[in-house]
Amino acid sequence: MPIDPSVAVGADLGAVDFSWDESDVLLYHLAVGAGSRPGDNLSPAALRWTLDGPGLQVLPSFGVVAPTFHMTDPPPLDLPGCDINLAQVVHGSQSVTLHGPIPTSGSGTVRTRISEVWDKGKAAVIWQEGVATAADGAELWTTRSSIFVRGEGGWGGDRGSSSPVPLPERTPDTETTYDVTPQQALLYRLCGDRNPLHADPSFAEVAGFPAPILHGLCSYGIVLRTLTDELLDGDAARVGGFAVKFAGVVFPGESIRVRGWVEDGRIVASATVAGSGDRDGAPVLGDVVLDLA
Template identity: 50%
Template sequence: MPIDAAKATSAEPRTTELAWEPKDVLLYHLGIGAGVPATDPGELRYTLESRLHVLPSFATVAGGGMALAGGLSAPGIEVDLAAVLHGGQTVTVHRPLPVRGRAVQTSTVPAVYDKGKAAVIVLRSEAADEDGPLWTCDTQIFVKGEGGFGGERGPSSRRELPGRAPDRTVERTVREDQALLYRLSGDWNPLHADPEFARLAGFDRPILHGLCTYGITLKAVVDEVLGGDVARVTAYTTRFAGVVFPGETLRVRMWREPERVLVSVTAAGREDAPVLADTVVDISPEGV
C-alpha cells in the first residue's frame, strides 16, 4: 500500500479536544512504575493528588490519545499495520503540565522520509490551552517495505555517548502486570496483553509498550539527576531500539551535561540488549 508523501504533508491539520483529571495523571504514573515504595516522599509526588507533579511524558497519553494511531489515519497514508513500528518519540514541553486540563491538539504530518526499504512518517501533535502552548509531540512511525519512493532520507538521530563512565546507573524492574496497568491510559493494542496475539506477532509472550519504557526512563532521570523536579525537563527524545518483556530489569545509564542528560537503556538480563537509544533529556538550569 503506497504512501503519498505529498498528500500527507499538505493535508489540513486535524484538531481534537483533550481533557484530563488528576486520576488520569495518577493512573499514568502507576502505569510507569511509580509508587514503590508506596510511602516514599519522592514517590508521593507522583501518586498523591495533594502533592501531584505531572511527569512531562504524560503528554503522550493525555486525553487518552494515541499519536501512532492518529498518524496512520492521516490522508495519503495507507499501510499494512503488520509492517508498522514505533520508531521514536520526542516530547517538548513549553511549560509545566497542569494536573487537570482541557486543551486543543492539532496534528500534522510535517515529513515522510525515504529510508530505502522503509519509510518513516513523522506525526506532530501540538497541544494548547487558553493560556497558550503546552507541548509538542513528534512521533516517528517506521513502516517496513514502504521506502523507495524517491523522497528525502531525513536527518540522522544517532548520538554518540561519552567515552567516560556514566554519572549515574540505576536498575528498574518492570512489574509482571506493568503492561496491563499502562494500557489503561489508552493504548489497547492486544500485543501488550493477549498471549495469543503476541505469538502471532512473533513474540513468545506480550511485550511492554515502548512508551511505558519511555516513561519509566524519564522518571528515573528526574528522580536521580533532577531531584524530582519535573519542571526542569524541557524536551525528551528517544529511538526505540528493542523490546522489553514484563518482569525484566532495565539498566538506565545517565551522563550529565550542562543542559541535558544523555541516556542509554538496556535489558539487564539479556546481556544489556539495547532498548532505548539516542536518548536525550534536555533540562533548564536549576532555579529557572
C-alpha cells in the first residue's frame, strides 16, 4: 500500500536548523506582491514591507517558508510510510500560529512530525506539524499543513473532520483585488519552493494543468498581506495566526479578489479569482481565518 498510516502517523521528520536575514524578508515580501501598487515606493506604510532598516516588519506567513527558504531542490516527499509521487500532490491547507512578532533576522530550529493521515476514498490527506524554536528554546511559531494526494486513499481509514468557516451575509469590511504578475510564480520560487509545477509547462501538463500555477503559499501570503494592510493598519504585530484551505488554483496573469470581515475578535475572509468569463469567482482560498494577537 503506497500509504501506511501505522508507519506514517506520529513519525518524527527530524529537525532542521535555519537562519534568515533582512534580505530574505525583503525578497519574500516582494514575492507576495508588496510594493507593487503605484506609489508604494513612496508610501511609508508600504515601505514597512520593502525597505530594510528599523521600520521593516515581517509578514507572519514568512514563518512558514523560513526553514526552507535557502533550499534549491524541489520539496522532498520521502515521508515515512508514504510512497507518493510529486505529480500527485497539491497543498491542501496551511496555518501558522505566532508566539510573538518574527524578528527581521535570526536563527532557529524546526522539528516536524506527521500528525494525521486521512482517507478520503480517492485521495489521502497527510498532515504535518512543525514547531520552530529559538536557540534558547523559546517557541517562535507553530505551523500545520496538509497535502492532498490524488489517487491514494481507499484503505478504510479515518476520513478526518472539517468545520467550514461561515462568511457573514453583510457587506465585507474590505474588498480589493491583487493582480498576479506573469512572473509571480517564478519570483516566488526563489523563496525555497522549486516545485516544477509552478514553472515548467511540460510538468504542469503532466499534472493535469494547462499551464504552471501559482504556488498556494504565494496566494496565502498575498491574502494575509492584503488583510493586514486593509484591516489592521498594516501592522504585522497584530496578527496572531493565519489559517486557510487551498480551494482552487490561480494562474499567473489572473487577479485575486479578497473580501474580509472583522468578526468576534478575528477576521474571516474569502479569496476568489476576479475577472471575466468562466474563471470569475473561482475559489482560491477557503476557510480563511486571521486570528488577532
